[in-house]
Amino acid sequence: MERGDRLFRTGDVLSSIFVVRDGGFKTVVLRENGEEQVLGFHLPGDLVGLDAVGLGNHRCDAVALTSTNVCEIRFEDLAGAFADLPSLHKQLLRLIGQHSNRDQDHMAILVRPQANERIALFLLNVAGRYRLALFPVHAFKLPMSRGDIARYMGLASETVSRGFSRLQDDGVIALQGRVVTILNAGALGRLAQHEEMIEPPRHNERRVACIHGAV
Amino acid sequence: MERGDRLFRTGDVLSSIFVVRDGGFKTVVLRENGEEQVLGFHLPGDLVGLDAVGLGNHRCDAVALTSTNVCEIRFEDLAGAFADLPSLHKQLLRLIGQHSNRDQDHMAILVRPQANERIALFLLNVAGRYRLALFPVHAFKLPMSRGDIARYMGLASETVSRGFSRLQDDGVIALQGRVVTILNAGALGRLAQHEEMIEPPRHNERRVACIHGAV
């Protein structure tokens, strides 16, 4: 699939669940006033489409953020297999539970009153997910735009941009466009919990991203 | 159960699901820094405990907000019935889907950048849920404190209080402590969507709550 393509749209009947192999998706709802709200990001290894399991219809659009590669699981096959393998039910329930955990992480971000905390949490979140799915990496490329991140976190895109720049100035992360390198995970964790930066940045001038060849 | 009692705690293994008959609950998580985040409110007719279906353990505490009355459904009974009645699965999945819809409503509140929009959405939300469960009422008593509402919406409790007062001054709602009367649902809906108040308040002085005997 290419960037901008939709895996499914709001209202579509549930026919398949997808596993992201490569690339990334966002799931979005369009509010009555025309604004787009980003419900979640789906990175390699993640499932897309579980939102329709409850009622049988999708409640959001799944939009490809980049060129993507997905694995399709036809739901009727799954339903047929349920009768034979009761354990599959537990499996599905566990998946749904994980999905719900994602929502909870999202809410944990949204309730923070401070933009910097939200941004720090977001980065830790994404980094953790990449760490699970791929081999541990210090640098990863965000497939989504700053605007998407903003609409995910309930902030203006300028605020996201400023927050990223600030983290770079403080030597917590290095930025190269959408490529993020976490330089100081400890500091990021403290920022996510409203604690002040304890170790001050070593230099005040913005350093160029030195990703020691990992990019 | 009495106010403050816990139906279950974080980490408890899933043993039962509950239906709220009377009163209300909040589900909360305690963050590492000691702060409490309110994940949801459970009013009469609502289910509590679905959070554990995915992994088998509860991921939050369920705290009674008032004296309450619940109906317990032992999960093992349910699991046994699954083998006999495959349709029960769909039923459970639908319930989970509804639960997920709640989370989505919650996020729709949290992404609003403006406190007034969040508060308007919250009131519409709660009113809609009371309308579903009980006979239509214009006045209802919130079982939760302003602080709980604030922790649910990611605001300071003072901001919630101010927002309520503002809505009262504008003649959109009437307040009597925790009893809320919606006087102008249309205006509330418009406020929830960032639109300005079109019809100005008829009087500037704060009116006393006139709930025409419904309380």
Added chain:
DNA sequence: CGCTCATTTGAAACGAATCAACAATCGTGG
């Protein structure tokens, strides 16, 4: 009736949204 806790309200400081301009990046086609 007096206590404690919840709620309301005020004033000030801080932070984010907004508006606006600019730089950088990407994709496209010459």
Added chain:
DNA sequence: CCACGATTGTTGATTCGTTTCAAATGAGCG
């Protein structure tokens, strides 16, 4: 391969709104 246009990202200045701290009021409960 480079030039171009369009999108995306960054940065600055201002305005608006929320948090915070503080105090007063009100309600619920023993």
